[in-house]
Amino acid sequence: MPDQPPQPEFIENLHSVEIFASDASGFFLSEGVVRLTFESIRASHQANPDTPSRVVVARVAMPVPAAQRLLVGLYDFLRKNQLAPATANEERVRLQ
Numbered sequence: 001m002p003d004q005p006p007q008p009e010f011i012e013n014l015h016s017v018e019i020f021a022s023d024a025s026g027f028f029l030s031e032g033v034v035r036l037t038f039e040s041i042r043a044s045h046q047a048n049p050d051t052p053s054r055v056v057v058a059r060v061a062m063p064v065p066a067a068q069r070l071l072v073g074l075y076d077f078l079r080k081n082q083l084a085p086a087t088a089n090e091e092r093v094r095l096q
Contacts, residue, residue: 019038019057019058020040020057021038021039021040021057021058022039022040022041023038023039023040023054024036024037024038024039025037025038025039025054025056029064032063032064033061033062033063033064034061034062034063034064034067035059035060035061036059036060036061036062036067037056037058037059038056038057038058038059038060039054039055039056039057040054040055040057041053041054041055042054042055
């Protein structure tokens, strides 16, 4: 097996932007890039009563291998914190 090149250094940036999203509203795959669209519920205070809207707050584009690592890493993190989503089979049993 050939030697792997060293990984680039990880540099923490405490001033990077942090985005809150209430949901992931869209996924698109094109030319090996997965594009994710995130939304947040916002209220318009110009109308009475307020009219909530789903507003796009961020878009992230990742190569497929990076998106796969994100998926596996997020699932492992949620599972370790007892928050893993139910499998289709578990969901079917729970609903019966």
